[in-house]
Amino acid sequence: MKLFRAHVLICGGAGCISSGCHAVKEEFIRELQAHGLDDEIQLIETGCVGSCDLGPIVIVYPEGVFYQHVTPGDVQEIVSEHLLKGRYVKKKMYRHPSSGEPVVSSREMDFFRHQTRIALRNLGLIDPESIEEYIARDGYFALGKVLNGMTPEEVIQEIKDSGLRGRGGAGFPTGLKWEFTRKAGGARACGEKYVVCNADEGDPGAFMDRSILEGDPHSIIEAMAIAAYAIGAGQGYIYVRAEYPLAVARMKQAITKAREYGLLGKNIMGTGFSFDLEIRVGAGAFVCGEETALIASIEGKRGEPRMKPPFPATAGLWGKPTLINNVETFANIPVIILKGARWFSRIGTEKSKGTKGFAIAGNINNTGLVEVPMGTTLRKIIFDLGGGIPNGKRFKAAQTGGPSGGCLTEKDLDTPVDYESLQAAGSMMGSGGLIVMDEDTCMVDVARFFLEFTQDESCGKCVPCRIGTKHMLEILTRITEGKGQEGDLETLEELAEVIASSSLCGLGQTAPNPVLSTLRNFRDEYEAHIKEKKCPAGVCTALKRYEIIPDLCKGCGLCARVCPVQAIDGVPREPYRIDQEICSKCGLCLSKCPFKAIVTK
């Protein structure tokens, strides 16, 4: 293997691609060649580094110097200064938020310093298209260990002892699920059971699974092969949502490579064990993340959930015992096998072992992907890693668990993040989406947003879910339009109870959660909409009032000229006035007033 004196890593995750990292990469290729450095310095495109809002990101090793917002125009300087002369290009380096000093190594950044990376171990460090780089970081060693010296029972025992629980949302003990699937249908021959990876990542606002598939695809292949050996399966499927074309491409490439290396297919590593994988692409139905619907979808049918039991472990794909695990769950497996259950179970809390990946987004300074030990407080995630709320705004709420979850508020900030604590706080772990909302967010509108989502995504199989969510959505929409009535909140609560208790699948059962949790935490906000016809956060358009502050108005008349409905009247050089009856709340005047004399209330 060639030895390089330095490595230039360019993040090629979805965020950085949309920030233009490919143009930066092209420029690096040109500049390195121009300086004759392409033999000494290796250029690698990696998966998501994590801090997507700082992209395009370039990290130069061995020092680990972190360059942010790199443009093609910066490349020449980085090459001629840093790579040729060893002088860092300070102006593009990440700066410590309080001292303003450039931080030399990314390892010292708050965003990375507090993380413990197990599932995301290779993200941002290796070229996902290079199986050699995966192997160089102990890749496929766990599979080797399992095939060459462990019985399936020993593998299952190891996973059970580790305390690993499902990362797809429900938190079911993974080892136990493997054991059920192994024992299902007696000790049958290979090929009659299936391993499925749930990569449907339905929570809108979450992208951990996507980043793992794109940034470290071989870890999923290796884990699925280990699982197949443990339960006695010969075939696996990865079900990826259609919105992730790059993940599909990377997975395909990785599967082909793994086959070439004899790590998939017949007689893996010469041990007689055979296992192969196929990718199935979803088609835009959220409910297909539910395991029985996902199975129906792989079978080529409408993705409608069915009653459980029987669970997939006994009757899954084509009626055969099937193991379904989430992407992040799988990503933990090889590490547990290599480092041992004892090592893994020392991380985390009593009932929630290991780490959890979170996609932090919304009104927060550092958006991106993090992995922290279970039990880390929300405060630490949002304020230390996430860097707090931008523009001096106040924290209002954080949503976990997506459309099935709930919001957490100020009082919950010191809650340790684990399955039980989040549930007790009225939300849930979910798959790892963490959306932060500031004081300018209207919680009634957020609840309406989630209900609109679940209503839209309901498969329609059962009445309470299909009709009930529609009814709830109508009430919520009415409230945000200022047409809420006395008794609406009680009706919402009654409907919520019926839907939660009588729907067939998790989608319907959890659909009311965002409404119930905002009702619990922000009832006064609902009441302001209904009784005072006011949106305290100033979001709900129909309830907005545009007003001119007479003291600030210079009477220039610009607003009156732009108003499309002639709602503004006045005499030049005197304060103007808005007729609320006519105003269509378009907001044009507010953006045009040169003296900032127009406000919303």
Next chain:
Amino acid sequence: MAASSCRAASGGCAGKYRKLDEILQKYKGVPGALIPVLHQAQLLFGYLPHDVQVRIAEELDLPLSEVYGVSSFYSFFSLKPRGKYTVSVCMGTACYVKGAPALLEKIKETLRIEDGETTEDGLFTLDTTRCVGACGLAPVLTIGDDVYGRLTPEKVPEILERYRR
């Protein structure tokens, strides 16, 4: 039988049907083939014309009602022709919180179409998606394979303009 959608489409239509037959041959006998076949057919034709679904049903030996049941269940499959570019506004939670609704309004206003419609010149189809996984850059919109992040409504007209050239 393939004639009706053939006339509508410009040249290369017979070629497309030949391609479709190749796809169908490859998937014959593969369990759960319907959805992958629909994906590939949509890639080929841009949407799923009636005749194409009939052909798929025949070749995969499925009742037409089942093919329709599936193609209409999944929002990714389109039963109507689409514009040259699909403009998708992400309406996932992160994007919603960061102002996606205003973005959508601006696009509607600029293109003068509603969600789900196609512009008269056949250039743009507007729709909404649920998270494309670039939440760190919310609000996000995609046009074809291109992803645009950190958007404000003001940037919309200029971005759309690039596709008119």
